[in-house]
Amino acid sequence: MVTAMMNPMAATTGTANMGMGMGMPMPASMTPNMVMVPRCTMKVEKCAGGMKMTCVCDDPAACTMMQNLCAMMAGGMCSVCCTMNGMTVCCCNMTMAMCKCEMTANGCCLTCTSGDKMCCDMIQACCDCIMGCMKAGCACCVMMGGTPVCCCMC
Template identity: 60%
Template sequence: MAGMMMLERSVGTACLPGMSAAASPAATTGNTLMVPRCTIRVEKCAGGAKLHCVCDDELACATLQNLCKSLCDGLCSVNCLMNGICVCQCNFAMCHCTCECTPDGVCITCCSGDEACCQMVQACCECLAQCLAAGCNCCVCFSGTPVCCGCC
């Protein structure tokens, strides 16, 4: 369980509209939601951005990879929280996101062939990098369902 993070449902739902316990495949207990803990790194790439989610724990890594495999066809978003309050939410609705398993987690690539959309994706990447550098806890979601949480 060292590789898992507890989120209070009331805090998480403030940034995750439409999320409910019934919609979440992750383990739930009372007013909390268990998601894999990871280290998140973002980088610009040709046509968009990449999110690298890396887990230290084997169980957390397997959980993250399974969640991503089952949910990756939905809208990808990242919610950044500082002191439990949502300070930023980036939705990658303007591009196509794919998820690739890595030996220690996943790499989510969000790209667009449209130049204006690519610029928006890369601006989101810069914003997320600033939030992570400032110490925000970020939660990566597919279709509003968290798949992992962590910081840089």
């Protein structure tokens, strides 16, 4: 799949096995866990009560994969992680929001809202942060329940 990005899903690195002898196979529990994540175009905007993220895939296979991941992970906590040069710039966890995922013809739309004024302000502050990171050239990864569902390079 041309429109997919590799995303490390474990905190282990190659340095974790420094004490092991040369030529010995690394146990499965110590190998980095990687997952293919669909690449998309993401638009983030404020809306009444919170924010809205629209993820669009041009590739039909990537779109189907993203929609399946969203359907499987629906109901899990939504978060957005922005990175630049492999380092995390910000990670917004929508613990204060009710996140709803709707499928579109070529992707999905995540709406994170809250009826509480203070929570709405936090959600919209996260929206501003994500938009600023995207404008600066960060790679952003949308996760549901801790599982990446789509990534974009802006």
